[in-house]
Amino acid sequence: MSKTSKKVIISCAVTGATHVPSMSAYLPITPAQIRDQAIEAAEAGAAIIHLHARDPVDGRPTPDPAVFRQFVPDIAKATDAVINITTGGSTRMTLAERLAYPRLLQPEMCSLNMGSMNFSIHPVAAKITDWRYGWEKDYVEGMEDTIFKNTFSDIKQIMLELGAQGTRFEFECYDVSHLYNLAHFVEQGLVKAPFFIQAAFGILGGIGADPENMSVMRATADRLFGRENYHFSVLGAGRHQLSLVTMAAILGGNVRVGLEDSVYIAKGVKAESNAQQVRKIRHILEELSFDIATPAEAREMLGLKGGDKISP
Template identity: 75%
Template sequence: MLQPERPPTRRRQPALRRHRSMSNLNRKIIITCAITGSAHVPSMSEHLPFTPEDIRTHAIDAAQAGAAILHLHARNPADGRPTPAPEVFRQFVPAIAERTDAVINISTGGSTRMTLDDRLAYARVAKPEMCSLNMGSMNFSLHPIAARMPSWRFDWEKEYIEGMEDMIFRNTLRDIRNILTEFNDYGTRFEFECYDVGHLYTLAHFVDAGLIKPPFFIQSVIGILGGIGPDPENLVVMRSTADRLFGRDQYQFSVLGAGRHQMSLVTMGAILGGNVRVGLEDSVYLAKGVKARSNAEQVHKIRRILEELSFEIATPADARAMLGLKGRDKVSL
């Protein structure tokens, strides 16, 4: 009697080898700081940087506080509106590079209002060590916040936040393939932003296609409306799924907790063997009801928590070695 054919299984590292690092307190943890982003608007916090001078200052201070990677977006200096313009990036990125040794990570996410070519414009010029890459098209919305805003600082903000309810962030499989193909030629590596379990399987698809090679950097984004929710169990699901798909020794895991979930989820991520991301792009708060006055405040806080847990903080040189980056001398910032 013929036996039914078993579905193919992904061959990865044995479980014991995968999980060995979970209890290793001597490993180094990379702190990424996302300085301003494109989702929050200035009315949400008077401390959100949007001029080139403020973005530069916040980034340099965050690096001095212990951030090994700086995740950067640009904004219109007149009103804080997200912009993809290379001429705006050039007003702060070279100065950050001169003042810090941090890895400069240029977002290819931009905003839902930008075209793909808009979002890639500066990264194509700079050819940086690292870019961010969202691993799929998705609903991405902060629109419930609009009902809680007492006033707006600039006239574009209300429509921008409310309009997210009817906007989709686009990164199709073809978009992702084209970005990987182009930026592999530059030697750029990626912060793979995975907002749900399906994004991990998309990542695995491109690993199997040979377009992504280890070590790769998975940023697990928890708590965005449209993505996986902020329940702690979901962080375990993301970690265990990545282990099953790739084998723990093939990738670096990191955690981004959105909004009020920031510090608790990134701390849990570190305990699960991961790295951490903070910054005013992800949360404008330092503690319940307390606005963060700077990105450096959030870096100082998570660094203190991690060091109290006996973890060691990675330097930029450590991060470059852990992620296989090409080095600052090979970029055109």
């Protein structure tokens, strides 16, 4: 591997579509909040900024390009971080809604969920007694009876349409089967190495947060793709975030943090910003003698087209 490939890429998922405002007063929901937290996270060391949008009035997930345009151009002007736009949106959105902004932006990178699945945090509803907005309770409880739809046809459409624009993907794999789904598309010639595989642990409906599962995912990816052909990254949901991503770096991988994945900075302590999580994992990694990849180095590692090729 090249020298730069040994550096650790820190991704930051700023707000997501799973957590609701009642879970944390620090979850960014307005365009200004998302913009400011994304810029601060980039300044703290995140080379990749993973972005969703929310309705500025009540914080519900939205695919509206007009909302994205209230913060993405500002982030692009203020930082050289890689802008990574979701194609997952939320479990309630249609594929056309999920693709609305990526089609316009033609970003360097988009997330791409690699299979349909149960995807839920519905047990959290029982722990919340004071809901900030009227939509939240039904949204969280409704996850118990909702499928996150990512069919082979959906995945193929995203690969073909956005791939033609030069967009590369953060392949979000929530279980071992998702790695095999990715291998299917590799065999079809729809995606080319180097692959950026984001292994997600601890989501109800996906693979558990047991450390042993990381070894299974890593070994399976090695067998399917060859370690020289992909970059492994890990996100840990909730309380598992920092321990699992630290383990990922020790195993030669990259890390993702952010309020999309966990609203905590320590046991029982809410993170006050995305940058706080970035600073903490950066400190841990540097104490372990890891070098942190800059955005330019991340672009080289992942074969991205460059921030000057997007249209914010």
